[in-house]
Amino acid sequence: MTAVFALPPHVPPPGTAALRSEIRSFIAANLPAGDAVSRANSWSVADAGFSRALGAAGWLGMVWPRAWGGHERPAMDRYVVLEELLAAGAPVGAHWIADRQTGPLLLRYGTDAQRQKYLPGMARGEVYACIGLSEPGAGSDLAAVRSRAEKVPGGWRINGQKLWTSGAHRAHAMLALLRSEAGSERGAGLSQFLIDLDTPGITIRPVINLTGEHDFNELFFDDVMVGDDALVGGQGNGWAQVTAELALERSGPERYLSSHALLVTLIDAARASGSENAALRATIGKLVAELWTLRQMSMATAAKLAGGEDPVVEAAIVKDLGNDFEQRLPLAVQAVLDLDLDGSTELVRVLSHLLQVSPSFSLRGGTREILRGIIARGLGLR
Amino acid sequence: MSELRAQVVATAQALFAAAPDWPAIVAAGFPLLLVPESAGGFGGDWGDAFAVLQVAGAEALAQPLAEAMLAAHLIARAGVVAPHGLVTIGSGGGTIRAGKFTGHVAAVPWGRVAAQVVATIETNAAEPVLLLLPAGAVTEGASPAGEPRDRLDYRGVPAVRLGDADHALYGAFLRVGQSAGALGAALGLATAHVNARVQFGKPLAKLQAVQQSLAVLAEEVAAVQMAGAAAAAALDRSGGAYEMMAAKLRTNMAIHRGVALAHQVHGAIGFTQDYPLHRLTRRLMGWRSDFGGDSWAEMLGEQALSERGAGLWADMVRRGDG
Incomplete structure (x- = not known):
């Protein structure tokens, strides 16, 4: 019998229900009015006010040391908070990257000066970060990055x-992955630098996505000068650090809860219109079965990460299955309800939105093909 | 895994790999795994049962262990003294008059050799009843894997009432356990095959398309193993109906996707009587229909539609929170 996912189910510790009701109260009091389209975009929607409110209430930097503005909570407490925020469709996009991966990377590899400079602001929900990995010639083939950092006095x-x-x-x-050793190839000679985006020589231009929204950007470095203190971790250790960063990026509940708002809206719409039927019930039942299983897998993976291990293969499995589930969700709605996609109801608006953006789910954060390659390596095939 | 469970699994692995006959399985005590020690059983929990059933599934054990294990559990739970001989499980319909049953039980696994049957029986009453029945008049049938699935007919036989419980969900859970093992074993065969089989001058494993297929198969194995383990954990906490339904539905999806991939990478070699893949995949495909099949989806969906959309999430997480 072959197992690539031999993880025990995570059993939430006593007190989880209380924690959950605490974060739900916060969400009820602070969630801005918005329609289901916004809720179905949860971790892409930036709302600095909401992020600051989260920070003020102690829901950011939850696991970080108090010395750096954190709250020293268990990692699985943070997981509960994340899943509640996502299930509610809260606008967590502004601080998401900083809280999920940049902050933890600084804690693992940064200097005390770097931690002092960034972490307290991140934990307050005031300092935001972005991921500096992809380049025009380096997408899935990340080791092809060419942007370079040259040592100068x-x-x-x-x-x-x-x-x-x-x-x-x-x-x-x-947090940018740059080639810090001239002439180096592939994963060697790469380093990570944390670069303030108001540094002279940086130009940021929008890349408008297919729905007309501004989320992507292209960013140019033109003789940008940074101090030695911008280097994060070991010089030349960038590839190993990025691998660790990607495990953080892929193991969270956002990989199956991105479009939960559609399922919520579908149920509400079916109840309101009396359009319940056997096919609808069966469709929802199967989706619930998948959602429940994904949650169990995601929790088990997060618990392994929280235990200090590196669940690279498990995270890839959860992300790929989660992406597939979320891409079938809008199609399942189309299969059971005949709807005029005219923007006239909340269900139709959120469905129309997800029909357009769901193909991106298996692109962002590692493509389907890359993830399956990681799993195949776990099976010993590569 | 507890030391006790590891021991039980090791014993099961050694025994089941040797294609044991039924008396050997009885002698090792496996049918009494879910019977409390106070009732002369092994006192195992649902997690132990899940672990043992995975081994049975992986070894394509052609014996009614899962059925006997559940029957013994249901009998012990009702406080009835366990009968001698093989007790299997089934569902049927009929009437009960003055403690005598007239009717039938359909598609009973190993019905022809069973001494007794624990059967969920639909009568004119609103709820089905759970009966312990003796051997009946046998009409032989077979599952897609060629295992006995027999109809048993009865006319005025004495029946022992074990309660009102419907065993079907527990039966569904048994199939999840067996499927987790069988699909995992199919992945093992597929992995070994693509490493050994050379085409285009290299092992199939080096072809990216093959790697991606096996990655998807591994994902499905992971989903079934997690769903089964989580359902077992829920049963051991108390309750577990929701989780068993979800696990069976997810398992059915995984079999649909996984069996196709396991066969695809094997090519014609996997389609022969000699090669062991069919011992796993024919059973897996049949298990999809056992104990409710996809019909649990309507029930789970109805439950979701009984409250507002936001309630779906609240209900799901409430079940696990301490």
Whole structure:
């Protein structure tokens, strides 16, 4: 018998229900009015006011040390808070990257000076970060990055271009993967730098997505000068650090709860219109079965990560299954209800939105093909 | 895994791999796994049962262990003294007059060799009843894998009432356990095959299309194993109906997707009587229909539609929170 996912189910500890009702009260009191389209976009919708309110209430930087503005809570407490925010469709996009991966990377690899500079602001929901990985010639093939950092007296000179950078236009800093050793190839000679985006020589331009929204950006480094203190972790250790960062990026509940608002809206609409039928009931039942299973897998994976292990294969499995589930969700609604897609109801609006954007779910954060390659490696096939 | 469970699993692996006959399985005590020690059983929990059933599924054990395990559990739960001989499970319909049953039980696994049957019986009453019945008049039938699925007919036989419980969901859980093991074993066969089989001058495993197919199969195995383990954990906490329904539905999806992929990478070699893949996949495909099949989806969906959309999430997480 072959197992690539031999994880025990995570049993939420006593007190979880109380924690859940606490964050639900916060959400009830602070969730801005918005329609289901916004809720179905949860972690892409930036609302600095909501992020600051979360920070003030202690729901950001939850697991970080108090010395850096954190709250020293267990990692699985943070998981509960995340799943409640996502299930409610809260606008968590502004702080999402900083809280999920940039902050934790600084805690693992940064200097005390870097932690002091960024973490307290991130935990307050005031300092935002973006991911500096993809480039025009380096998408799935991340090791092909060409943007470079040249050592100069007192710091580094940076030139190059990043692309598909979500939220760069509202972020304060980018954690960029750069080639710090001239002539190096592939994963060798790469380093991570945390770069303030108001540094002279940086140009950020929007890349408008297919629905007309501004989420992506392209970002140019033109002789950008940063100090030695911008280097995060070991010089030349960038590839290993990015691998760790991607496990953080792929293991969260956002990989199956992105479009939960559609399921909620579908149930409400069916109840209101009396359009319940056997096919609808069966469709919803199967979706619930998948959702429940994905949640169990996601929790087990997060618990492994919280235990200090690196669930690279498990995270890839959860993300790929979650993406597939969320891409079938709008199709399942189309299969059981004949709807005029004219924007006239909330259900139709959120469905129309997801029909357009759901193909991106298996692109962002690692393509389906890359994830399956990781799983195949776990099976010993590569 | 507890030490006790690890021991039970190791014993099961050694025994089931040797294609044991039924007396050997009885002698090892496996049918009494879910019977409390106070009733002369092994006192295992649902997690133990899930672990053992996975081994049975992986080894394509052609014996009614899952059925006997559940029957013994239901009998012990009702406080009835366990009968001798094989007790299997089934569902049927009929009438009960003065403690005598007239009717039938359909598609009973190993019905022809069973001494007794624990059967959920539909009568004119609103709720079905759970009866312990003796052997009946046998009409032989077979599952897609060629295992006995026999109709048993009765005319005025004494029946012991075990309660009102419908065992079907527990039966569904048994199939989840067996499926988790069988699909995992199919992944094992597929992985070994693509590593060994050379085409285009290299092992199939080096072809990216094949790698991606096996990755998807591995995902489905992961989903079934997680769903089964989580349903077992829910049963051991108390309750578990929702989780068993969800696990069976997810398992049915995984079999649909996984069996096709396991066969696809094997090509014609996997389609022979000699090659062991069919011992897993024919059973898996049949288990999709056992104990409710996809019909649980309507019930789970109805439950979701009984409250506002936001209630779906609240209801799901409430079940696990301490």
